[in-house]
Amino acid sequence: MENVRLIEVKEDILSDNIKLAGEVRERLRGTQTMLLNLMSSPGSGKTSLILQTVEGLAGKVRFGVIEADIDSTVDAEKVTARGIPAIQLRTGGFCHLDATMVTQGIDAMDVSELDLVIIENVGNLVCPAEFDTGAHKNIMILSVPEGDDKPLKYPLMFSICDLLLINKIDYLSLSDFDMSALRERALALNPRLTILEVSCKTGAGIEGWIDWLNGEVETFKNMEE
Amino acid sequence: MHELPITESILKIVLKHARANSVHKVMTVHLRIGKLSDLEDEWIQRYFDYLSKGTLAEEAKLKIERTPVIVRCNACSESYEADVKNLNDLTCTACGGKEYTLISGREYYIKNMEVQ
Ligand SMILES: Nc1nc2c(ncn2[C@@H]2O[C@H](COP(=O)(O)OP(=O)(O)OP(=O)(O)O)[C@@H](O)[C@H]2O)c(=O)[nH]1
Ligand SMILES: [Mg+2]
Ligand SMILES: [Zn+2]
Numbered sequence: 001m002e003n004v005r006l007i008e009v010k011e012d013i014l015s016d017n018i019k020l021a022g023e024v025r026e027r028l029r030g031t032q033t034m035l036l037n038l039m040s041s042p043g044s045g046k047t048s049l050i051l052q053t054v055e056g057l058a059g060k061v062r063f064g065v066i067e068a069d070i071d072s073t074v075d076a077e078k079v080t081a082r083g084i085p086a087i088q089l090r091t092g093g094f095c096h097l098d099a100t101m102v103t104q105g106i107d108a109m110d111v112s113e114l115d116l117v118i119i120e121n122v123g124n125l126v127c128p129a130e131f132d133t134g135a136h137k138n139i140m141i142l143s144v145p146e147g148d149d150k151p152l153k154y155p156l157m158f159s160i161c162d163l164l165l166i167n168k169i170d171y172l173s174l175s176d177f178d179m180s181a182l183r184e185r186a187l188a189l190n191p192r193l194t195i196l197e198v199s200c201k202t203g204a205g206i207e208g209w210i211d212w213l214n215g216e217v218e219t220f221k222n223m224e225e
Numbered sequence: 226m227h228e229l230p231i232t233e234s235i236l237k238i239v240l241k242h243a244r245a246n247s248v249h250k251v252m253t254v255h256l257r258i259g260k261l262s263d264l265e266d267e268w269i270q271r272y273f274d275y276l277s278k279g280t281l282a283e284e285a286k287l288k289i290e291r292t293p294v295i296v297r298c299n300a301c302s303e304s305y306e307a308d309v310k311n312l313n314d315l316t317c318t319a320c321g322g323k324e325y326t327l328i329s330g331r332e333y334y335i336k337n338m339e340v341q
Contacts, residue, residue, distance in 0.1 A: 004252060009242050009335040013234040096230065126263050127230065130331070155312045156261050159327055189312055191299065191324040 017131055020099035024106070024134025031112045034220040035102075035119065036213075037135035039157065042123030044143040045167040047075045048200035049209070050118060054082045056210030061217050063116035066105035068097045075120060085109060096127035099134045116217055125150070129157040137216060143168040148178045151185035158189045163196065165209065170199040228264050231333060232272035236282060238335055243281045246340065251282040253339040256289045259330040260309045285338075294330030298322045 028035050038046050050065055057063055064085040067076040076088035087105045091097065097119060111117065119135060121128045140161045142150055145168060151158045158164070164186055166179070179197070186193055196212065198205035235256065243251050258264070266289045277283050294307040296315065300322030307315050307330070315325060 004339050004341055006337055007242055007246050007248070007340055008337045009238065010337070011238050011335050013231065013238060013333040013335065016234075098230075130231070130262075152312075154263070155309070156263070156331060188314060188323065 014130065014132075017098050017100070020103065021132035021134040024099050024102055025136060028106070028111065028117070028134070028136070031114075032221055033111045033114050034116050034137070034217050035106075035133070035135045036116065036216075037097075037119045037121055037128075037133045037138045038141070039121045039125070039128045039138065039161075040123060040141035040143070041125055041146055044123070044141040044146065045200045046120045046123070046141060047078055049141060049165065049167065049198075050079060050084075050120060051082060052200050052203070052206050053118070053210065053213065054084055056206065057116075057213070060214060061115045062113060063118060064109050064111075064114050066097075066102065066109075066117060066119045068101070068120060068122045085114075091122055095122055095124050096131050097121050097133050098131045102133045102135075115221070116213075125154040125157045129154070129160055136220060137162045139163045139165065141165045141167050142182075144171040144175055144177045148182035148185070151182070151189055155189050158186050158193070161190065161193060163194045163212065166195065166197045167200055169197045169204060170202050228268045228272045231264060232269055232276060235269075235287075235333070235335060236273060236276050236280070239282050239285070239338060240280060242338065243340065248281055248340040250341045251285040251338055252341060253286045253288055254282070255336040255338065256287060257292050257332065257334040257336055258289055259332045260291045260294050261327075261330040262333070290336075292329065292332065292334075295328040296325040296330075297328050299324040299326060304328060 040046050065079045067086055067088045068091050069075055073088045076086040079086040087108045089101050089105055119133055138161045140157055183195055196208050198209055239251060239254055270287050273287055294309055295304055296307045297304045298317035301320040303317055303319035305318045
């Protein structure tokens, strides 16, 4: 029998993706296109939020959408029906988007004509938090029916985001969701987190979201000068 | 399901190093995974067993060491270890500060491997 020997590896598995994500970020800086990564559990309201965004940005910010779905094109169809360019990436069995897939998405779009690209990531709070997509800003949606304990269960997701949108606040009166406990838990994980409350159904709070988004796109553009 | 892409990446790196070193068989892979990872050791091994069939790493054992979550206090810059179960209620051991920045605890690092 051969002798066992030891080989040093010393590699972090996420390093390839981190490198590629950096390239995506730089490339989109060049075209002055802000990339925004939208994450949540399935059904929290990612597509609804994108649809609510169309009107608010009309005439001000030109945007496109990269849709990730395990194996369907329904979300992309809803978005294109509103006149917004959308690319559908079928992720197959993958439960998240990585920088390689995002590169395919932006290759298929005319990003030089866009101020903003929104990625609708795969619905799940685990893997999308691990994989840098190359986005300039990370956003998550938590909807009221999911409960106020989610920061305790998915700390990584809350700690990497710039903005947390609490959606479906029209359900608040029907549930025991504790908004101040949620805020406290989320901010303990991530003190620089901005938290906004919205309902994509009633339109409550959507103005605040549009203001935030307009502000971020503007800051991004000015950074370039 | 979430273990799959991570395990695939681990296998890819293991096989790259195995080929570069003209290895016959990979026996053991030593990994360091941050305690913030939600992935279970047992499932990573199961997916690895499944994906590595017919490769140089077939039947290799994964030895996973969990590395602590280290945060740095935003007020006084002191670094300290955080209890993963209690991340929502951390207090700086030096100054009592409540706000912090994550330093480590989310890595998937392949240290080395025992091969023949
Ligand atoms: N009551 C209420 N329903 C909402 C709200 N926002 C979204 N919904 C509903 O929630 C369901 C899921 O919304 P989507 O926008 O498809 O959620 P999603 O995150 O894109 O879902 P996946 O892409 O499948 O992960 C739909 O039936 C929406 O109409 C809200 O603020 N209030
Ligand atoms: Mg959707
Ligand atoms: Zn301190």
